[in-house]
Amino acid sequence: MRNTIIIIACTLFVFAQSCTQGLKTPAEKDNFTRITLSEEVVEFSKILCKKYDFLEYKIIGNTITGKEIIAINASSGFSDDKLKVLIFAQQHGNEQSGKEALLIFLRELNNNINWLDNIEFWIAPQINPDGGDKNSRLNAQGIDLNRDHILLNARETQALHKLFQEVMPHVTIDIHEYNPFRESWQNFGAYKVFDVQVGIPTNINVSEEIRSFALYEVLPAIEKHLNMNGFSFHNYLVGPVPTEGRTRHSTVDINDGRQSFAILNTLSFIYEGINGRDGFLENLKGRTFGQYEALFAHINFINENAEKIKTIVNSKREMLVNSNSKIKVSIRMEHFPAEFPLVLHLLSSKTNNDTIIEVENFHPVVKSLHEVTMPQGYLIPAYDSLIIDIIKKHNIIYSAYETYNNHKIFAYKILDVDTVMIEELSNMIPTLKKEQLKILKDNYIYVPTAQLHSNFLVLLFEPESMLGIAQIKDYNYLLNKGEMFPILRVE
Ligand SMILES: [Zn+2]
Incomplete structure (x- = not known):
């Protein structure tokens, strides 16, 4: 009797696919x-x-x-x-x-x-x-x-x-x-x-x-x-x-x-x-x-x-x-060889049998090529809506900048820009000269690095970063030879 009731219940609900037994995904069905x-x-x-x-x-x-x-x-x-x-x-x-x-x-x-x-x-x-x-x-x-x-x-x-x-x-x-x-x-x-x-x-x-x-x-x-x-x-x-x-x-x-x-x-x-x-x-x-x-x-x-x-x-x-300025952040990294080749179990495309090969050219180790010290924060020109848009979308903490006496502000002068291959991709490396600024001419927003996006910010805003915003096509305007890099460091 009980079984009959369950069967009837299932039949009634099969329309709504509510029986556990019948609850298959559409592809599974x-x-x-x-x-x-x-x-x-x-x-x-x-x-x-x-x-x-x-x-x-x-x-x-x-x-x-x-x-x-x-x-x-x-x-x-x-x-x-x-x-x-x-x-x-x-x-x-x-x-x-x-x-x-x-x-x-x-x-x-x-x-x-x-x-x-x-x-x-x-x-x-x-x-x-x-x-x-x-x-x-x-x-x-x-x-x-x-x-x-x-x-x-x-x-x-x-x-x-x-x-x-x-x-x-x-x-x-x-x-x-x-x-x-x-x-x-x-x-x-x-x-x-x-x-x-x-x-x-x-x-x-x-x-x-x-x-x-x-x-x-x-x-x-x-x-x-x-x-x-x-x-x-x-x-x-x-x-x-x-x-x-x-x-x-x-x-x-x-x-x-x-x-x-x-x-x-x-x-x-x-x-x-x-x-x-x-x-x-x-x-x-x-x-x-x-x-x-x-x-x-x-x-x-x-x-x-x-x-x-x-x-x-x-x-x-x-x-x-709680990030502070003692921290080093790697902004350029590369993959390096291991001590031993990689042994790979593959499938032969000719015989369809298992086959084992040794890969000598195996680079599993990531090492830093270049590091910077973390600043207290970055200053973004208030007119640069393209960058501020990214900050907002990532829920990054920022505020309008007011000058503080204990802040030292530094700008990068871009002396030259070279192109190198890194991770098999073309990447721009500027040669920089760091200068301390006494007066700010424009309005800025302040993005402190003491927040969850700490490392993200350094990777994004340093001009030499291989993953920096300046490497992205729509943001190439940031890296012009002879000009100042528009994003400033607060130390
Ligand atoms: Zn995918």
């Missing part, structure tokens, strides 16, 4: 022969939020075509003191598996409900819904969202950073896919086919303790679980085929979804799941579950170490907020 479209992401998330008390649906922004950018909050009880974790996927619309994995992750939270004792989640399954529906990398405005974390030109990245500023997560995970099946690798004879690569902060201004914890504790926990479940793993590798250039662990740039949060001393990660060989549907199921299992292991580990992570991140953020 069709056995991953198609992707979940943005409308369905919204619909499925709403169904889950209705079903489970611990889930709450939030619209964090709208795209230029009016699509909702959503985040689901998962928490139980009072959450002020919990470890906060922000997971987001599909900044790149042609990378589908992260979104599919996050929809399953949200549903499966009900089976991992003990996580909510220690963790409050914010899950944004699809940052780029316009690109996702078209399977195109860029958003509807043609912006590569994962190269838009400094300027925040796109509504999608603005929404993500606003959410970050409101929630202040200790941990962030940015889910992507990589394409190993390029022609150059086919010609090389073997493919890099790790199911999931996970990258950690590599910018050496990010707290050493955070980077070490990520590398020596978090990554091994993910690797172990993936291997036990039949998935392969690697610390995120970037580079052309080994005969054509060097291999390194991604970039030190802070303009992406991993390092823009890492530079605020966040325990931050990037996932790079394997893309499909013949388009986005090939093995979508396997790719989705690879990402899901990585997440499962990752969150399990984080849950067990929640107190420790909170203590590390909080104390390292406190250091940023």
